Amino acid sequence: MYFYLGTPNGQYADFIEFTVGPDVFNGNTTRVDAFALKLAMRLHAHDGYDVQVGDDYGTFQEDRAATFAKFQAEVPTEFKGLATVNAPYRIPAPGSAPDFRTGGKYANYFTAYAQSVGVNEPTSNITGCAGSLAGNPDMCAALNRHTAHLPQSQWQDxxxxxxxxxxxxxxxxxxxxxxxxxxxxxxxDDVAGQSSFVSHGDPQWLLVAVGW
Structure with missing residues (x-):
């Protein structure tokens, strides 16, 4: 489901993902591609189940410019440019940004670390879980979280x-x-239950919050 601010085809747009079966809701907010709008959703079911996922209240309360500035302040140098490459519309995920793709200045950001654990994939495939990692979710998650060098029993801690x-x-x-x-x-990012995915039977309603 897509959400647009301003005009129906404007550049301020984002989305949630979901499927609704005969008696179940499965869905999530996502930053896999980019951040574009502040999003959160609340699922309520007939049995009383009630859960919220998405951007937190503090993020919704602050101005859009403050969110972009906070991102730049909290990430290391290699990632700061993500907040400027498509500003003020989006903060793209590294796999979608030129700096982390072939020929970019951070194209080798993950290379040595990945090779140290036997993975020969470009940085964009690591952040995008593509190539050989498309079929290896545990390794892809461990590389992104910097736990791949640990004993496998500690990867998902x-x-x-x-x-x-x-x-x-x-x-x-x-x-x-x-x-x-x-x-x-x-x-x-759903490995070890860390994603914003929710699933529950007999759903009653879904509330989506969209913020600037």
């Missing part, structure tokens, strides 16, 4: 995520400012 570079600090930012620190910052 949230206390160990993003503790050193290289890591997907774009994704980290949206986790830091997401409800219950859940966000879809890269395609396999």
């Amino acid at each position: 949230p206390a160990r995520y993003y503790q050193a570079a290289p890591a997907n600090y774009y994704a980290k930012f949206w986790h830091d400012h997401g409800i219950n620190h859940l966000a879809y910052g890269f395609p396999y």
Whole structure:
């Protein structure tokens, strides 16, 4: 479901993803491609189940320019340009930004780390979970979270995520400012239950908040 501010085909646009089965709702907010609008959603079911996911209240309360400035202030140098390349409309995910793609100045950001654990993929495939990583969600998540060098039993320990570079600090930012620190910052961010995905039977209503 797409949301537009200003005009129906304006550049201020974002979306949520969902499917509705015979008696179940499955859906999420997403930052896999980019941030464009502040989004949150609340699912309520007939059995009393009630859950909220998406950008947190503090993010909704601040001006759009403040969110862009906060992003630049909280991410390391390599990621700061994401807030300017498509400003003021979007903050693209690194896999969608020229700096992290072939020929870009940070195209090799993940290369050495990935090769140290036996993965030979360009940075854009790591942040986008593409190439050989498309079929290896655990490894892709571990590379983005900088846990791939640890024993595999520790890969999915949230206390160990993003503790050193290289890591997907774009994704980290949206986790830091997401409800219950859940966000879809890269395609396999649902590994270890870290994404903003919700699923429940007998849904009653869904409320979506859209912010500037």
